[in-house]
Amino acid sequence: MWLEIICCLVIYKLIRLFFYDNQDEILQVETSDSNASFSVAQRLEKLYGGKTYIGLRIPDADTGSHRDIDMVLVTKGEAVVISVQNMSGFVSVDASGNWVCIGNKTENFPDPVVEAKEQVSILESYLEQRGVSLPQGFLACKVICPNPKFQIISSSNSFPPEVVTYDQWLQLKPEGKTMFSGWLKNAFQGGKKETEESIHQKLNSILSTSPMWDRLVLKGNKYLLGEFLEFKGKDDDLLLLKFVKRSKINRVVIQMTSMFGLAPSRLQVLFKYRDYRNEGSSSALDLEEVTVRSNTEVSFLPKNSKKVRKIKLSSIISLHLSS
Structure with missing residues (x-):
């Protein structure tokens, strides 16, 4: 039994090493x-x-x-x-x-x-x-x-x-x-x-209403300033997200849905539209919601960086788009 547990841990570490490219450490910096x-x-x-x-x-x-x-x-x-x-x-x-x-x-x-x-x-x-x-x-x-x-x-x-x-x-x-x-x-x-x-x-x-960097609020009370580029994922999920444009959307909020603390396979995404009658702020009454896969990603170019980061929606709390 212990041998099986150790083998699983080794495999898990190898997967993170080769497929996740130390994303956690990079984002920490x-x-x-x-x-x-x-x-x-x-x-x-x-x-x-x-x-x-x-x-x-x-x-x-x-x-x-x-x-x-x-x-x-x-x-x-x-x-x-x-x-x-x-x-x-x-x-x-x-x-x-x-x-x-x-x-x-x-x-x-x-x-x-x-x-x-x-x-x-x-x-x-x-x-x-x-x-x-x-x-x-x-x-x-x-x-x-x-x-x-x-x-x-x-x-x-x-x-x-x-x-x-x-x-x-x-x-x-x-x-x-x-x-x-x-x-x-x-x-x-x-x-x-x-x-x-x-x-x-x-x-x-x-x-x-002045120009600002876009803002990602991540799990663990982390913030990232930069430029939102696009969503990455399955075609049916991207079709649901295609209307997310900074000219229309002020904020994207991620709501997790899981049972017994397990990671969800899908999650809810809420969109707050811009209310230009109220100096560009979002209206709490004007919301739209879709459900997409949790491994759908946000392509984001951090401030002062030349490398685009792909961050899963399951790691994001909200995305604020500058007008």
């Missing part, structure tokens, strides 16, 4: 930065309230391309561009302001603060094009380092005030519900409440 961003966003919303917009792709008029912004935090008191640096290792700042990270290998990174300030400028221009002119200094930036393995080599004085190191991140507390306590009053020059509320509403409206 590729979801790491996305997981860090969502973790930061959740904590910021808990500390300061408001809304975070993750994985923005803001058009840059100067280059004719899109610039990635990790997230923007919008509250009634401020708007902050957040750059999440998920670095692991001993980090220092060189004479040029670039960051040097010594971990498994030594890596050099352009100054994240300079990049964050450039993103602020690009976002301000984009907002102006969409009819919102912010008061000078209204939009600020922060660089957050949430990785527990982030260690400073030299004095923390070498990092500019916009940087929140891991130790500072742990101790972060709300100060009057803003990350920049006191600056908003100066931005509005004493400010009218209706002006503040108007800007807050317009920012949320614009950012909620």
Whole structure:
């Protein structure tokens, strides 16, 4: 009996080795930065309230391309561009302001603060094009380092005030519900409440309909940002899924159906249509449901990757499509 069990385990390992191409390990690496961003966003919303917009792709008029912004935090008191640096290792700042990270290998990174300030400028221009002119200094930036393995080599004085190191991140507390306590009053020059509320509403409206990366929510509380390409599977399943287009569908939700904890052979897929009357959000009342095989796959190109990943629907909780 024990020999049979051991043989089965060996066969199982060999199958995973040759047919699954270490997908779990690959996805673990590729979801790491996305997981860090969502973790930061959740904590910021808990500390300061408001809304975070993750994985923005803001058009840059100067280059004719899109610039990635990790997230923007919008509250009634401020708007902050957040750059999440998920670095692991001993980090220092060189004479040029670039960051040097010594971990498994030594890596050099352009100054994240300079990049964050450039993103602020690009976002301000984009907002102006969409009819919102912010008061000078209204939009600020922060660089957050949430990785527990982030260690400073030299004095923390070498990092500019916009940087929140891991130790500072742990101790972060709300100060009057803003990350920049006191600056908003100066931005509005004493400010009218209706002006503040108007800007807050317009920012949320614009950012909620701005270009973003598509988002996969995977089992195990994992996130993956990138671009949804297509479904892969049997012809009859693909026929049921053929109408899934980003111009129509806002969200795809996977519902598992199994008995006694066994993996299901089929699963339910729910589609939430876009409601353009409500700023591109999905309507909870406008749903459609189909049943397909659980081994149907999603072809997805992760952000900053050149290799397309095929992920089974049985490993997915939901898929959010950017407009």
